[in-house]
Amino acid sequence: MKLADIIQLLTFAVVPAFIISCFKYSKLSLPLKQITYYIFLSIITEMVVLIFSRNHWENLSLLHFYTLAEFFILYRFFFLSLKGFIPSRIIHVIAICFIALSSLNSIFLQKLDQYNSNARGVCAFLVILGTLALFYRIISEMKVLILAKYPIFWINAGLLTYFSSSFFLFIMSNYILHLNNTLNVYIWMVHSILNVILYTMISIGLWMHNSNN
Numbered sequence: 001m002k003l004a005d006i007i008q009l010l011t012f013a014v015v016p017a018f019i020i021s022c023f024k025y026s027k028l029s030l031p032l033k034q035i036t037y038y039i040f041l042s043i044i045t046e047m048v049v050l051i052f053s054r055n056h057w058e059n060l061s062l063l064h065f066y067t068l069a070e071f072f073i074l075y076r077f078f079f080l081s082l083k084g085f086i087p088s089r090i091i092h093v094i095a096i097c098f099i100a101l102s103s104l105n106s107i108f109l110q111k112l113d114q115y116n117s118n119a120r121g122v123c124a125f126l127v128i129l130g131t132l133a134l135f136y137r138i139i140s141e142m143k144v145l146i147l148a149k150y151p152i153f154w155i156n157a158g159l160l161t162y163f164s165s166s167f168f169l170f171i172m173s174n175y176i177l178h179l180n181n182t183l184n185v186y187i188w189m190v191h192s193i194l195n196v197i198l199y200t201m202i203s204i205g206l207w208m209h210n211s212n213n
Helices: 004-028 030-054 059-083 088-109 117-141 149-170 179-210
Strands: none
Touching: 004 030, 004 179, 030 059, 030 149, 030 179, 059 088, 059 117, 088 149, 117 149, 149 179
């Protein structure tokens, strides 16, 4: 089996998280519902990318729109999870600035036929800050007795693991794309494994949720 085929198989790691999201959705808290939207976005994006790939259509443009949608959903997750801990105005301003700058980047700097490494890198950095702030809230408030049984802990840990590990990959992507093709495939194989870790931790978090969380 070729590495490209393995990478494609690893995209199915989102399926368990999608199934759990469908079964648990009505009972989830508002912050966790944002994570189900993130999963739904991932499923839809993977399906569209697959269609584009089968037809040999250029798909880099999809990433520009995916980045905005991904950021908006995660912004909502952190806004709801950090409400009362970080002033809402600060989170709103950061979100508006990112959406504006990401849009300008797609129009003037890294156009739709290019990998939007600037926006991907900044998005990853902001998500990392959000996860650290949320962990700080969990630790400082000391309301959670057993972290391993707290759904938000698993999801936040998954987001931190994925975005911190992918940060340099995102900002260096346009350089990596021009390197040896084999090395490029290996690097994106690592990215696919990080995706598996993210979706696995999200699945655990959603599965552990109950009305008392």
